[in-house]
Amino acid sequence: MLQKKTKYAIKALLALAREYKENKPMKISVIAEKEAIPRKFLEAIMLELRHHGLVGSKMGSTGGYYLIKHPEEIMLSNVIRLTGGPIALLPCVSLNFYEPCIECLNEEICGLRNVILEVREASIKILSKTSLKDILFRENKLSKKTKALKTMK
Amino acid sequence: MLQKKTKYAIKALLALAREYKENKPMKISVIAEKEAIPRKFLEAIMLELRHHGLVGSKMGSTGGYYLIKHPEEIMLSNVIRLTGGPIALLPCVSLNFYEPCIECLNEEICGLRNVILEVREASIKILSKTSLKDILFRENKLSKKTKALKTMK
DNA sequence: AAATATACTACTATATTAGTAGGAATTAAA
């Protein structure tokens, strides 16, 4: 499971992506309210995202956060990794949280690891081709679909 | 990430599957040593697996645990679910650990959820078609491969 | 100078996971 921190980070970045045209900073308090994220917690998260170079900030009374890259350049896999959410199901197949199984003398011949590796690759394949923009696009498509269904009733 | 409990359960079941022909019970202490699992912890895990109907047990001095189903009938996805390891990356797409996002008024139109759903489906597709027997088969294939590589040197 | 924002450090509270202790019940064999 992803951490809440990771989920909040994605939601916050999506909020910035939705108004990306203007590229003016959005306040933490605004993001927090829009996305129902605890304000102080979001503060810490945004700071971390800035340190990782995903967002920029402006201090002072007209300050806030903004995306540094374009929404189509920010990949879900990247956000998940940066915020500490491991994608792999076992440490022995994780790139960022690697740890060997003490009981595996040679992990190259572990059948379980082999399967879990396959799962990881399938997951990463999806997550690394999906950008913030893609997610917004899905949002639109889904809401159109449900609207169409409603009018049919 | 899967819990250690889940990993241990899979390893223990694999140990039973490797000697399935004989179908005679294997002692917890033997499994624990073979797979480097803390003995007392494994005891609790095997008990749980029995309650879920994956293994049977025999008490007394010649006792131990044995598989109730054939190794090709026990699917990885099943073991993971029974031992409490969620497969989905977010609770809102989990079958067994479902919880709605408080901030999503209508989760049907959540773009993030939509992607994570896709990841879950890709993972489950692999895990639910992979049995204990399949894993043993991979083991053999992998160890042959590495042996072949060694003799080439 | 006042108001309002982020930056940053240092906590705390809670939940989950991992693992242990100790003894009861069962079985087989001496």
Added chain:
DNA sequence: TTTAATTCCTACTAATATAGTAGTATATTT
């Protein structure tokens, strides 16, 4: 029938990670 070896079961404990908060410093605009 006693003994030894096993599973069964309840109830703990310890360690760790996550989620979230408090308080203050620093920067910016008006």
